[in-house]
Amino acid sequence: MAKEMIAMLLAGGQGSRLYALTQKLAKPAVPFGGKYRIIDFPLSNCVNSGIDTVGILTQYQPMVLNEYIGNGQPWDLDRLYGGVHVLPPYQQASGSDWYKGTANAIYQNIPFIERYNPQYVIILSGDQICKQDYSDFLRFHKEKNAEFSVAVMEVPWEEASRFGLMVADENDKITEFQEKPKNPKSNLASMGIYIFNWDILRKYLVEDEADPNSENDFGNNIIPNLLRDGRNMYAYHFDGYWKDVGTISSLWEANMEVLDPENSGINIFDENWKIYSRNSGMTGHKLGADAVVENSMITDGCRVHGSIRHSILFAGVKVEAGARVEDAVVMGGTVIKAGAVVEHCIIAENVVIGENAVVGAMPTEGQKGVATVGSGVVIGAGAKIGPDAMINKNVEGGEERW
Amino acid sequence: MVNSNADALGIIFPNSYDSLVPELVSERLMASIPFAGRYRMVDFILSSMVNCGIDNVSIIVRKNYHSLMDHLGSGREWDLTRKNGGLNIVPPFAEKNIKIYNGRVEALASIIPFLQDQKEKYVVMADANIAANFDFRALIDAHVASGADVTIAYTEDVLPEAEKEEDLSRDFFYTLKLDGTRVEKIYVNLKEDGPQNFSMNIYVIDRELLINQIHTAFVRGYVYFERDILAPRLDRFNVQAFKYEGYAARITNMRSYFEENMKLLDDQNLDALFEGNPIYTKIRDDNPTRYINGSKGTNILVADGCVIEGEVENSILFRGVKVKKGAKVKNCILMQDTEIGENANVEYVITDKNATISAGKEIKGTDTFQVFVAKYQTV
16 A cells, blocks of 8 residues: 655764764764654654654664664554664665765665655655654645645845755745855755655656766755756745754754743643653652752653752753752763762763763853763763863863863 | 573452552552552562563453553553563453452452463462562572472561551451461461561462362352462461562552652662662653742652642652642642642642642641542542
């Protein structure tokens, strides 16, 4: 039986700008918002939109991601026909290839898509925080009788030149595409989320693969080719919360916005659009008699004796007495020992911050750095980690890193 | 074949001691009583069995089992969705001439054909009124090593004064008189002072022996496994006692329910119950708990999904509890999705699932008698 629409989720990104956080895991597997990973957002969006077949294209450091996805049960994507499938590059009779680009990743999995014989394919990106109803996007695509649609966000004109921009007419029909132009003609930024009619996508993937000069990229090759041929291309306006969390500061910022759903527009507390994740299975969190917790989010398994202000603690974080945590994102299993001060920073999973150590600093006029400590790192007692530091090796007690 | 499993099947009696906590079981049974912030009582014994390699578990339900079925589902969260064995919920046959069972004998008699078909050598049986991270492997090993016919797990405890007043005419508790590790005598509802050997009602028995005994006992109209089968035959059967020295929270009445929850606010007790093997429960996919708008939390155990805007002290909050602005909560147990309205003030209150305390209301119980607000009730 044919599926109306299946999703292909690009999750191969290395996330090199997240450096210390992506040494051992792919960007989509980076923890987010207390108990989620980035990929939970597109996966939950799929399920909540009625899409029950998702191919996840992985390449870089896939181990954590593979294990996390498993059989897809936490997202209700363990299905007899369809469900979630992790699709790494593989060896074929004619040789083997890494995914050369986003388009090539889909090209190499044409047989997967054909098993479901879909009418439409939605291409998603595994490194964005966004709650979006893809069924509304599909309704738009059908109404416009489009062959290709792209979700776009209006961005401030002064920032427009950082994005891939769609120039569209009053009927939302795309007339031009500008990749990071100096003189933007539009402020409609592509979100990297596309719906294709499958026959069109297939045709252009095959054509693109045959072109030896192509970079095999959607933005640089496929979309320009569609334009060249005057295809029916439309821009779907999305005005909800959307954030590319490709950098430390944007990742930190997005986490802080989760703390303030009333104003930021990202509400993960919505019963009607739940974000699903694989559960820690830990017992409830415990605040001690000496704990102070203000404007924060705390997850199962935490033990808090210190003070927590405007921060997110992921599952199983321990904060000892006298420790101070402010404006911080502290990922699962990390221990913050007595008297340590942790401010304006991202601490990855299973880190130990020694007694009286100082990590990060509240921003001042001259510096707004978000200190970052990679997973499994041990920061010795009394060590000092400056606000611009990226730490992915142990730091001895008393040492300073800037 | 590599055998990573215990050579035992599990049987759980989820309705045992229902009569001791009538408020909590008006719409459920002992096994589905919420405990420790995000669990149900059955989670402890069921997870313990699974963690010890027992993956063929039958739960013989008697009545009010809707909430338990909802909680357990297919058994996936306990890793019990299996082709062989797995979770097996046995409801009573709804036939005119078959009464709902009273004791263990009648319950077991209803599954004799099932027991005959199984392959495991041993059967472990347990109730659901004790929350413990129980090591069934140690129990089974002790049983095999001693060559006993039956092994009973017990704890050494003092019977609390309050319990001497309880009406135990329907649900019995058993104390053991020991000669070394051999059980010499089983007393029913013995109300003595000082430390006693209280049976945990956790048993290991050879499957064939259990089938034989239940068969004979059922024909003779016996009801209780301990009183009617074991107690009169202690000279014939080698019944051994196995002392459990780990952490155990035993629910015997509303007061112990409150106290056993509150004890978990002590980190040492919390660690003792949860350290080691994981305790599994139904997943709800709640978001992390939020503390906002000048909230204050001191000495509290809180599950995911709560939004806390008021002041909460010495309390246990289950999943999805909302404490509104200006509200004060002290020494309370608030079960799933309870809502405490703005400026309400509650002390020594137990709210059942989905209870609502209206804005501005003041409700106070005492440390010996807590006010109970029933499921879906609004005060």
